[in-house]
Amino acid sequence: MSRFHESRTEVEAEPDADTTADPDHADQPHLEATDVTVTIGDATVLEGVDLAVEAGSFLGVVGPNGAGKTTLLRALRGSLTPDRGHVRVAGEDLTTLSARATARRVASVPQDTVLSFDFTVEQVVEMGRTPHRSRFATPDAADREAVDDAMATTDTARFADRSVGTLSGGERQRVLLARALAQETPVLVLDEPTGSLDVNHAVETLELVRGLVEAGKTVVAAIHDLNLAARYCDELLLLADGRVRSVGTPETVLSQAALRDAFDARTFVTEQPGSTAPLVTALPETPGHGSAAGDDDSATSDDGSDPGMEHPPIHVVGTGRRAATVVSVLAAAGFDVSVGVVPAGDAAAERAREVDADPVCVPSFSGITGAAAATARERADAAAALVLVDADVADGNRPIVEAVAPDRRVVVGEPADGEPIAAAARIDHLDDVADAVRAVLAGETDGW
Numbered sequence: 481m482s483r484f485h486e487s488r489t490e491v492e493a494e495p496d497a498d499t500t501a502d503p504d505h506a507d508q509p510h511l512e513a514t515d516v517t518v519t520i521g522d523a524t525v526l527e528g529v530d531l532a533v534e535a536g537s538f539l540g541v542v543g544p545n546g547a548g549k550t551t552l553l554r555a556l557r558g559s560l561t562p563d564r565g566h567v568r569v570a571g572e573d574l575t576t577l578s579a580r581a582t583a584r585r586v587a588s589v590p591q592d593t594v595l596s597f598d599f600t601v602e603q604v605v606e607m608g609r610t611p612h613r614s615r616f617a618t619p620d621a622a623d624r625e626a627v628d629d630a631m632a633t634t635d636t637a638r639f640a641d642r643s644v645g646t647l648s649g650g651e652r653q654r655v656l657l658a659r660a661l662a663q664e665t666p667v668l669v670l671d672e673p674t675g676s677l678d679v680n681h682a683v684e685t686l687e688l689v690r691g692l693v694e695a696g697k698t699v700v701a702a703i704h705d706l707n708l709a710a711r712y713c714d715e716l717l718l719l720a721d722g723r724v725r726s727v728g729t730p731e732t733v734l735s736q737a738a739l740r741d742a743f744d745a746r747t748f749v750t751e752q753p754g755s756t757a758p759l760v761t762a763l764p765e766t767p768g769h770g771s772a773a774g775d776d777d778s779a780t781s782d783d784g785s786d787p788g789m790e791h792p793p794i795h796v797v798g799t800g801r802r803a804a805t806v807v808s809v810l811a812a813a814g815f816d817v818s819v820g821v822v823p824a825g826d827a828a829a830e831r832a833r834e835v836d837a838d839p840v841c842v843p844s845f846s847g848i849t850g851a852a853a854a855t856a857r858e859r860a861d862a863a864a865a866l867v868l869v870d871a872d873v874a875d876g877n878r879p880i881v882e883a884v885a886p887d888r889r890v891v892v893g894e895p896a897d898g899e900p901i902a903a904a905a906r907i908d909h910l911d912d913v914a915d916a917v918r919a920v921l922a923g924e925t926d927g928w
């Protein structure tokens with residue numbers, strides 16, 4: 481008998497069931513949950529959860545602690561029967577299948593599995609074969625091959641004879657993945673597969689899972705790290721308070737508004753280097769952040785030249801995605817950012833609103849009005865430094881730039897045609913902007 485706390489290997493013997501998909505359901509999603517509702521005690525832990533995962537695709541389940549991710553995964557792997565709703569694999573309702581039949585369809589790596597010291601790594605991986613053979617049969621060649629393959633794939637063969645109790649948390653997690661692979665199921669359900677892994681092993685594990693998906697496996701995984709989830713999953717499901725907040729591609733699900741709503745966290749979202757996957761950075765909650773620019777007191781009372789202030793106000797002049805990135809980088813670095821004048825629909829204006837930076841806007845295509853220019857000039861005047869992005873200063877923005885002395889200016893990117901703008905620091909790479917601003921505030925601009 482298995483000694484796992486929650487093991488799909490504790491199965492009843494039954495005649496071998498057909499493990500292939502029912503052709504009547506060939507056009508349905510491979511794994512599907514409809515209206516899954518779970519109540520524990522008085523608490524509704526999941527409420528009306530719907531999801532559909534196509535064969536050979538990877539769904540990441542994300543959400544704050546206590547959102548219900550583990551409970552959902554337990555329902556998906558058939559270890560918990562929902563109070564309402566259904567989970568179907570290739571059209572078959574898990575509640576109509578025996579534990580053994582379910583274990584031939586869905587393998588899982590639960591969170592916090594307790595393993596006994598008494599087993600070797602190889603024995604643990606062999607347990608994955610239980611649903612494929614009768615209770616007292618000795619392993620045959622197919623079992624041997626599945627176990628060897630699973631250990632090779634997960635790089636655990638070198639531990640084969642070690643007691644699992646002697647492994648590190650990360651090594652143990654890979655052994656559990658090997659056990660799930662040895663189970664040779666079309667569906668894999670993973671609860672925090674990278675939870676106790678260092679960054680290298682986390683990436684390696686998700687590369688491995690991605691490879692399995694490319695080879696046709698259907699995978700659902702709860703993943704805490706939003707950036708890893710965005711990079712490796714085809715779709716994400718954002719869960720909070722037991723309900724689905726959104727589901728779709730990582731780009732659509734990981735919006736700042738959705739993350740604020742689900743996690744109650746201030747974030748900014750850009751793109752991961754070399755990819756269109758979103759990159760989420762959590763920002764510290766800064767009381768009053770973003771208010772300085774629009775608020776008369778703070779706009780005029782701070783000494784903008786004091787680099788020791790907690791969140792030095794920085795004014796950004798520029799438009800478009802590069803200015804948007806500058807706003808994000810500065811906000812993430814803890815500066816109190818304002819931007820403008822920008823057209824209301826500009827990427828920099830949108831990003832500023834997302835990080836509570838309250839841009840000075842004019843309607844798109846309207847030109848810079850006197851009132852907007854005056855407000856932006858006031859903000860620039862109160863700023864500890866000004867960042868000019870791509871030196872592309874519309875005529876009306878020039879007085880705003882000139883409200884700040886050259887030794888408090890940072891110029892990002894190539895100067896546009898026209899008169900060069902004097903600055904204490906010039907940088908090419910957007911990532912350097914926070915360091916350049918710090919150098920300017922400290923008056924240490926040699927080399928910038």
Ligand SMILES: Nc1ncnc2c1ncn2[C@@H]1O[C@H](COP(=O)(O)OP(=O)(O)OP(=O)(O)O)[C@@H](O)[C@H]1O
Nearest residue numbers: 520521523525543544545546547548549550551552
């Ligand atoms: N057996 C139980 N008894 C009482 N409450 C439970 C039980 N199992 C889960 N819950 C509650 O259900 C909610 C969802 O728990 P679940 O473990 O599914 O969340 P989660 O999203 O996986 O959280 P985490 O990210 O912290 O692992 C939590 O509030 C949890 O306390």
